[in-house]
Structure formats: structure tokens, C-alpha cells
Amino acid sequence: MGIGAWAWGDSLFWKYDAKFDFELEELFEYYASQPDAFLDTAELYGLGRSEMLIGDFERRSGKRVKVASKFAALPWKTRRERCHRGALDVVQACEASLRRMGRSSMELYQIHFPNAWANEARGNGLRAYWDGLGDCYERGLVQAVGVSNYGADAVEAVSTSLGRRGIPLYSNQIQYSLLYPFANSNGLKRKCDQLGVKVLAYSPIGLGLLSGKYSAEQLPEGPRAELAKAFFNGQPETAAGLVDAVAKTAEKHGATPSQVAINWCVAKGTIPIPGARNLRQLKDNLGALSWRLDAADVARLDAASAAVQPLAKANPFPAKDVGSGLRMFDS
Numbered sequence: 609m610g611i612g613a614w615a616w617g618d619s620l621f622w623k624y625d626a627k628f629d630f631e632l633e634e635l636f637e638y639y640a641s642q643p644d645a646f647l648d649t650a651e652l653y654g655l656g657r658s659e660m661l662i663g664d665f666e667r668r669s670g671k672r673v674k675v676a677s678k679f680a681a682l683p684w685k686t687r688r689e690r691c692h693r694g695a696l697d698v699v700q701a702c703e704a705s706l707r708r709m710g711r712s713s714m715e716l717y718q719i720h721f722p723n724a725w726a727n728e729a730r731g732n733g734l735r736a737y738w739d740g741l742g743d744c745y746e747r748g749l750v751q752a753v754g755v756s757n758y759g760a761d762a763v764e765a766v767s768t769s770l771g772r773r774g775i776p777l778y779s780n781q782i783q784y785s786l787l788y789p790f791a792n793s794n795g796l797k798r799k800c801d802q803l804g805v806k807v808l809a810y811s812p813i814g815l816g817l818l819s820g821k822y823s824a825e826q827l828p829e830g831p832r833a834e835l836a837k838a839f840f841n842g843q844p845e846t847a848a849g850l851v852d853a854v855a856k857t858a859e860k861h862g863a864t865p866s867q868v869a870i871n872w873c874v875a876k877g878t879i880p881i882p883g884a885r886n887l888r889q890l891k892d893n894l895g896a897l898s899w900r901l902d903a904a905d906v907a908r909l910d911a912a913s914a915a916v917q918p919l920a921k922a923n924p925f926p927a928k929d930v931g932s933g934l935r936m937f938d939s
């Protein structure tokens with residue numbers, strides 16, 4: 609299990625406010641003392657702020673955590689490496705992330721999402737994220753490489769491409785939760801398992817909607833309110849069924865709803881990376897590691913989850929074909 613640091617610095621979606629940095633630092637201090645503490649961040653999160661906070665916290669505490677960051681595959685960043693001034697392509701973006709964190713290497717580097725043009729080298733070798741990822745690995749900038757939001761075809765293609773250089777594809781980070789379980793039925797989870805690629809489950813608490821604190825009457829603030837309305841008001845019976853199944857399971861184990869949502873991801877063989885914004889949430893989420901769901905719990909939760917209709921807005925990467933017939937995304 610890891611902890612996601614998207615909300616650390618992101619004011620657009622998460623309404624981040626720097627005056628609460630002391631809460632994040634308190635969280636970090638505690639977490640960094642735990643074995644195998646692992647934070648997931650990205651150059652896009654708070655436009656580098658999340659990485660900078662992690663670097664500052666590490667420096668001030670003298671403690672280190674494992675870190676995974678991500679390359680933002682934006683349309684104007686298309687090369688494995690850029691040798692002149694301009695947009696930061698894969699290798700330079702990785703070095704910039706490391707500089708923000710005050711490090712010489714990181715444990716995992718991921719391509720945040722597929723790009724319609726620049727994933728695989730074609731002819732001139734310039735449009736080549738996968739080659740750039742391999743370069744980061746071979747130069748020792750990163751200890752492992754992964755992708756994110758990749759569909760089954762794409763994950764196989766990148767795994768094959770890196771495999772030619774003897775580089776293992778470590779992980780595919782995808783949206784995966786009781787609220788968004790579709791990788792189980794669309795072949796993506798099976799493909800990752802076949803390839804030996806770990807699935808990092810993002811938004812495992814359904815962006816907080818499965819934490820038990822939100823409802824049709826108690827909506828989250830900011831952009832999450834729309835998602836919450838689509839879930840709690842748009843499909844009231846199935847939403848109530850899922851929330852109830854989570855609550856009953858939590859009660860049975862003397863646990864919290866967030867822990868149930870996280871443990872369901874663990875039971876499915878994924879590595880959840882729940883977000884946490886303060887020490888209380890961190891401790892609650894880490895508490896998921898001290899107990900396990902039994903088979904009857906998983907069956908009850910699966911049934912409640914299967915009834916939920918996909919929240920279209922919950923997936924920023926809908927299924928579509930990109931490039932030469934390669935299906936890059938799966939939803």
C-alpha cells in the first residue's frame with residue numbers, strides 16, 4: 609500500500625491551501641517512520657508543488673520515503689529526450705521532478721496517461737515516451753518504471769517494448785475501487801496479471817465518496833460535488849446498497865468504511881494508494897493493513913459494487929483507440 613499525494617498542492621480539484629501544510633508535514637513525519645512508506649506524486653500535482661513538499665519534508669525530517677512520480681504526457685511533450693531549451697520531455701521531466709524533490713533517484717517513474725502520438729517510437733525515434741522511460745531506468749534516475757491509465761493492449765505493447773531492453777514494466781496505475789471496478793471485467797486486470805505487472809489502485813476510496821462521511825445531503829466541496837450528486841442522487845438505490853454493504857462490513861470488523869474500501873482493493877490483488885490529507889486520515893487508512901476481508905465480505909461487496917453504473921465523469925480516460933489501432937485506454 610502507498611499513500612497518494614495528489615491533494616498536496618492541488619488547488620483546482622482538491623482546494624489545497626498552503627496554510628494547512630503543517631498538517632501534511634505532520635502526516636509525513638509519522639508516515640516516514642513506518643516501514644515501506646511509499647508516496648505517489650506527479651509533476652502535474654499542484655504543478656510541482658506536491659513533489660516540492662515531499663522534498664521539503666524529507667529534508668527537514670531527515671527521513672526518506674519511497675517515491676513514485678509521473679511524467680505528464682501532454683501533447684507538446686513528444687520526445688524521449690530534448691537536447692535544447694523547450695518543453696521537458698521524458699528524461700528532462702524526470703530530472704526536473706528529482707530536482708524538486710532534492711533527490712538523485714526515485715523508486716518508480718510512470719507515464720501518467722497515454723498520448724495519442726508519442727507513446728511508441730515510430731521511424732524517427734523522436735516520439736518515444738517508452739524509450740525515454742527506459743533511458744531514465746538505464747541512467748539510474750529511477751529504480752523501476754511503470755505506466756498509468758493504460759488499457760490492456762497498451763500495457764502489453766509497452767511491456768514488450770521495454771522487455772526488448774531487458775527492462776521490466778513494474779506497474780500500471782489505474783482507477784480501481786468498489787465504485788469503479790471495471791478493470792475486473794474488461795480484461796485489463798487479467799492482462800496485467802498475465803504480464804506480471806502490478807496494479808496500483810488509484811482513488812480506492814472513490815475520491816472519498818466511500819469514506820462514509822458524504823451522502824446526498826452532505827456533499828463534498830469543489831468539483832467532487834458533481835460526482836457525488838451523480839452517485840448519491842443519480843442512482844440512489846445502488847449508491848445506498850454499496851454504502852450500506854461497506855458500512856456493515858466495517859461494523860463487522862470494528863473498522864472504518866475507508867478501510868473496507870482499501871481492503872477490497874487488497875483482496876483483489878492490487879496495491880491501493882489512497883489519498884490522505886492529514887494524520888487522522890493517514891492512520892485510518894494505514895489501519896486497513898492490520899486486518900483482512902473474508903470471502904463472504906468480498907462476495908457481498910462485489911455484488912453491491914456490480915450494481916453501480918459507471919460514473920462517466922469519474923473516468924478522465926474513456927475507452928478509445930489511439931494511433932494505429934492500438935487500444936490505449938480501457939474504462
Ligand SMILES: NC(=O)c1ccc[n+]([C@@H]2O[C@H](COP(=O)([O-])OP(=O)(O)OC[C@H]3O[C@@H](n4cnc5c(N)ncnc54)[C@H](OP(=O)(O)O)[C@@H]3O)[C@@H](O)[C@H]2O)c1
Binds near residue numbers: 611781814884
Ligand atoms: N494516475 C492517475 O491518473 C491518478 C488519478 C487520480 C488519483 N491518483 C493517485 O491516487 C491517489 C489517491 O486517489 P484520490 O486521492 O483520487 O482518491 P481516494 O484515495 O479515493 O480519496 C482520497 C480523499 O478521500 C478523503 N479521505 C482519505 N482518507 C480518508 C479517511 N480515512 N476518512 C475520511 N476521508 C478520507 C480525503 O479527501 P477529503 O478529506 O477532502 O474528503 C482524500 O483526499 C492520489 O492522491 C494520486 O496519488 C492517480
